[in-house]
Structures are given as C-alpha cells and as structure tokens.
Amino acid sequence: MTDIATRTQDILERLGAGDPFTPDGDLVSRSPIDGSELGRLRSHTAAEASDVIGRAQQAFEQWRTVPAPVRGQYVRELGNLLREHKDDLGALVSIEAGKIVSEGLGEVQEMIDICDLAVGLSRQLHGLTIATERPGHRMMEQWHPLGVVGVISAFNFPVAVWSWNAALAFVCGDAVVWKPSEKTLLTALACQALAAEAGRRAGVPEGLSAVLVGDRTVGEVLVDDPRVPLVSATGSTRMGKEVAPRVAARLGRSLLELGGNNAAIVAPSADLELAVRGIVFSAVGTAGQRCTSLRRVIVHESIKDDLVARLKAAYETLSIGSPLESSTLVGPLIDESAYAGFEKAVAQAQSDGGELVTGGTQAEVEGDGFYVRPAIIDMPKQSDIVKAETFAPLLYVLTYTELDEALALHNEVAQGLSSAIFTLDVREAETFMSVVGSDCGIANVNIGTSGAEIGGAFGGEKETGGGRESGSDAWRSYMRRATNTVNYSTELPLAQGVEFG
Numbered sequence: 001m002t003d004i005a006t007r008t009q010d011i012l013e014r015l016g017a018g019d020p021f022t023p024d025g026d027l028v029s030r031s032p033i034d035g036s037e038l039g040r041l042r043s044h045t046a047a048e049a050s051d052v053i054g055r056a057q058q059a060f061e062q063w064r065t066v067p068a069p070v071r072g073q074y075v076r077e078l079g080n081l082l083r084e085h086k087d088d089l090g091a092l093v094s095i096e097a098g099k100i101v102s103e104g105l106g107e108v109q110e111m112i113d114i115c116d117l118a119v120g121l122s123r124q125l126h127g128l129t130i131a132t133e134r135p136g137h138r139m140m141e142q143w144h145p146l147g148v149v150g151v152i153s154a155f156n157f158p159v160a161v162w163s164w165n166a167a168l169a170f171v172c173g174d175a176v177v178w179k180p181s182e183k184t185l186l187t188a189l190a191c192q193a194l195a196a197e198a199g200r201r202a203g204v205p206e207g208l209s210a211v212l213v214g215d216r217t218v219g220e221v222l223v224d225d226p227r228v229p230l231v232s233a234t235g236s237t238r239m240g241k242e243v244a245p246r247v248a249a250r251l252g253r254s255l256l257e258l259g260g261n262n263a264a265i266v267a268p269s270a271d272l273e274l275a276v277r278g279i280v281f282s283a284v285g286t287a288g289q290r291c292t293s294l295r296r297v298i299v300h301e302s303i304k305d306d307l308v309a310r311l312k313a314a315y316e317t318l319s320i321g322s323p324l325e326s327s328t329l330v331g332p333l334i335d336e337s338a339y340a341g342f343e344k345a346v347a348q349a350q351s352d353g354g355e356l357v358t359g360g361t362q363a364e365v366e367g368d369g370f371y372v373r374p375a376i377i378d379m380p381k382q383s384d385i386v387k388a389e390t391f392a393p394l395l396y397v398l399t400y401t402e403l404d405e406a407l408a409l410h411n412e413v414a415q416g417l418s419s420a421i422f423t424l425d426v427r428e429a430e431t432f433m434s435v436v437g438s439d440c441g442i443a444n445v446n447i448g449t450s451g452a453e454i455g456g457a458f459g460g461e462k463e464t465g466g467g468r469e470s471g472s473d474a475w476r477s478y479m480r481r482a483t484n485t486v487n488y489s490t491e492l493p494l495a496q497g498v499e500f501g
C-alpha cells in the first residue's frame with residue numbers, strides 16, 4: 001500500500017467513513033497525485049438506487065413537518081463537524097481531486113460558510129403578503145418543502161457543491177440523494193459519514209441524506225425518478241444537455257451548473273500588477289480545473305506586450321508538483337483524458353495560428369500523475385478551440401482596440417458563467433456590468449473570475465445552464481410556492497368583478 005493510500009484510510013477512519021472498499025468493486029478509486037490506486041468500490045444497482053430514493057422520500061415526509069428553525073439545528077451540527085474535521089476533509093480533497101492544501105481547506109471552509117448561511121436562513125424562509133382587490137381578503141405566499149432533491153456533482157468541487165445544495169435543501173425541509181462524480185467517491189462518503197453523525201446528534205429521520213455510488217447510469221436513475229422533483233446537476237455542458245431534457249420529459253425541475261469559458265478584459269487604465277495577480281490565480285489555480293477558471297484574456301493593444309511579458313514571467317516561477325507539498329501552486333490534472341484534452345487544445349490553437357508564449361508541455365513529477373506546465377497562447381483570432389472549454393490551465397490571449405470589440409469577443413462564446421474587467425475607468429467598469437456588458441452570471445471588476453463567496457447567487461447563463469445556487473435567494477429553488485387567499489368577510493366577491501348567479 002502506498003503512503004497516500006495508508007493516509008487515506010486513516011483519514012476515512014477519523015471521519016467516520018470506516019473502510020468503504022471491496023476488493024471486487026467495479027469502480028477504482030485513484031489519487032491524481034501519483035495515479036496510485038486507493039481501493040475499489042462497488043456501484044449501486046438501479047434497484048438499490050431506487051430503494052435509496054424511496055427511503056429519502058419517507059424521510060422527507062417526516063422532515064417537512066419539523067419547523068424550519070429546528071431543521072437549522074441539523075445543519076448547525078453538520079457545520080460544527082466540518083469545523084472539527086476541516087484538516088482531514090481538506091486533505092482528502094487534495095488526495096482525491098489533486099487540489100493544493102490551501103484550496104482543499106478552502107473548499108471545506110466554503111462548506112462551513114454555507115452551513116452558517118443556511119442556519120440563519122432557516123429563520124428567514126419568508127413569502128410576501130400581497131394587496132388583494134377584494135375587501136375583507138388577505139393574499140399571501142408560503143414556501144413549502146419540495147421533496148427529494150437529487151444532486152449530481154462534478155469531480156472538481158467534490159464536497160462544496162454538495163454542501164451548497166444540501167445545506168439549503170435541509171433547512172428548506174427536503175431530503176437529499178447525492179450522486180457524486182465517480183472520480184471522487186471517497187470525499188463523498190466522508191461527507192455522508194459527517195451528515196449521518198450530524199443527523200444522529202440532531203435526531204433527523206434515517207435516509208434524509210444519502211449517497212449513490214456509481215457512474216452516469218446511477219445518475220440516470222435520479223434523473224428519471226418522478227419522486228425527485230428537483231435535479232441539481234453540476235458538470236459539463238454535455239451532461240446538462242443529456243440531463244435537462246430527461247428531467248423535463250417528466251416535467252421535473254432541473255438546476256444546472258455547467259461549463260464555463262470565462263474571460264477577463266484588461267483595459268488601458270488597469271492596475272497591471274493587480275491584474276497579473278488576479279489573472280494568474282484564476283487561470284492556474286486548481287490547475288485550471290474550476291468551472292470559473294480564467295480561459296481568455298482580452299487585452300487592449302496598447303498594453304498587450306507589457307501584460308503578456310508580466311504573465312510569462314509569473315508563469316515561469318510557478319511551482320508545479322505534489323499538491324501535498326506546501327510550496328506547490330499547481331497540482332495535477334485529474335487523469336489522463338484531461339491531459340490528452342490539454343495537449344490536443346494546445347496543438348489545435350497553434351495550428352489556428354496561435355503563438356505559444358509559455359508552457360504547454362507535460363511537467364515531470366514523480367509517480368504516474370498527469371502534471372502540465374500551464375500554457376499561455378497568443379491568438380490572432382477567437383477560433384473554435386478558444387470558444388470551447390478545455391478543462392486545464394490553458395489561457396488564450398486576444399487583443400482589442402475599442403471596448404465594444406472586447407465585449408463582442410467576450411460574449412461570443414456559448415458559455416456564460418464568470419467574467420471580469422480590470423480597469424480604473426468607472427465608465428468602462430459600469431458598462432461591463434450593465435445590460436450591454438458581460439452576459440455572464442458573474443461579472444467582476446478588478447478581481448479574477450474564480451473564487452466566488454457563498455453569499456451571492458452562483459451560476460451562469462447560456463450553455464452554463466441558468467441555475468443559481470448558494471446565497472441571495474437561491475433557496476427558493478429548493479421549495480415550492482403556494483399562494484393563499486383568505487376571505488375573512490361574510491361576502492364572496494369574485495376577482496375581476498365577475499358576477500355569478
């Protein structure tokens with residue numbers, strides 16, 4: 001057994017997940033750090049998955065009657081356990097998803113933050129009281145629990161995405177059945193162990209939180225089951241295009257968080273030092289494997305050479321290697337297919353006339369992991385490869401003369417998740433955030449595209465899927481709205497002045 005495998009087993013033990021491995025399991029769990037096998041797990045069959053959904057449905061029927069502020073106590077317990085186990089869960093994220101230590105811990109912090117938000121929210125699930133046209137009447141809306149929420153998640157945020165959904169869903173009175181990525185099952189089982197412990201402490205019904213182990217076929221059980229009124233799916237646009245019509249075919253709801261192709265405009269007035277820091281973190285953080293990773297820089301022609309030279313210099317000092325080393329800034333890609341995608345995109349961009357400024361090759365790191373030197377490619381135009389999301393640290397540079405041109409390039413892609421402008425000109429900043437500016441769900445000024453806080457609604461437009469999770473009023477997606485009109489008079493006036501009889 002490798003050191004990483006031993007460490008993984010110790011962590012799973014401490015998190016209460018025991019030994020989840022079965023030697024004849026059909027799924028192999030690997031660490032991208034060195035490609036080593038951590039163990040094998042067995043997928044749920046479709047019949048088992050259906051039973052899990054059935055138990056969640058029963059749990060929901062009890063849970064929905066618990067007052068929301070009392071439901072909040074469950075999420076408080078979960079948040080407390082996450083605080084207690086932050087180091088272990090963060091390390092497991094590093095081992096399984098390849099994130100550097102600080103980003104693994106950051107992901108767990110995000111879970112703690114959303115639990116805090118949800119606990120507060122449990123006393124704020126409010127509807128409106130609306131003026132009625134009829135005397136002696138009152139009209140109001142109530143938000144009721146929805147049912148079993150199916151959560152499908154991607155490998156790159158193996159724990160935070162579940163918590164964004166689950167913390168809100170639990171206080172909203174729902175049950176959650178989670179189908180995590182088949183590439184990051186251990187972190188999911190660890191979260192489920194913590195959720196189960198929180199459930200024991202708070203006395204919640206059995207089966208309120210459950211995990212389904214398996215690949216997309218197990219995800220499809222959730223997608224097709226009419227007992228699941230909401231499917232919240234995070235992953236590639238390809239996946240969303242398969243999931244959404246299937247959920248729609250049974251008139252269920254889906255909340256989609258799909259791919260991004262995020263850009264930053266760098267205007268002539270930009271604070272270049274700050275812009276370089278923002279760009280580098282967004283483009284190479286998590287080895288370019290965030291949905292919000294920066295993939296395109298659209299820079300004004302007057303400062304292009306200066307910006308590109310500064311970015312090149314910054315890229316060439318990046319430490320690439322095991323994410324468990326405290327000095328590392330760029331860890332591995334998740335697997336060989338991610339590496340192949342990177343290599344192919346670098347070659348395609350060059351054949352489209354792009355000039356490789358730096359990186360673009362494999363980095364030698366001990367073991368069988370897939371590490372790359374983050375690439376910058378100066379493009380003569382926005383060719384098809386630039387318009388596609390390559391899930392790796394690959395940054396294209398495009399040049400503009402007038403802001404309108406930059407905005408057109410910015411919005412020309414199919415995805416609409418995150419965006420940024422670096423400028424000190426208030427007209428440019430406001431235009432970028434206005435209706436004629438960025439068409440994304442997130443539009444930042446003097447900040448990179450990644451690293452959102454949980455207080456805001458998170459998500460994007462167009463092929464990113466249109467869903468919103470996390471803060472603001474995103475909780476409404478996890479509830480159903482009832483409009484109630486109450487007549488406290490002795491008359492029965494009809495709306496719109498209708499006379500009847």
Ligand code: NAD
Nearest residue numbers: 154155180181216219220235236239242257258259260291
């Ligand atoms: P993926 O689409 O390959 O898989 C995501 C999940 O969907 C997995 O659990 C997978 O098993 C499941 N799945 C795939 N096809 C399915 C189907 N037909 N029915 C049911 N389930 C199915 O994505 P990935 O490679 O794990 O993650 C990377 C992608 O996720 C990138 O495109 C990234 O931008 C996106 N992402 C988006 C957000 C966001 O919030 N917008 C966040 C994280 C990742």
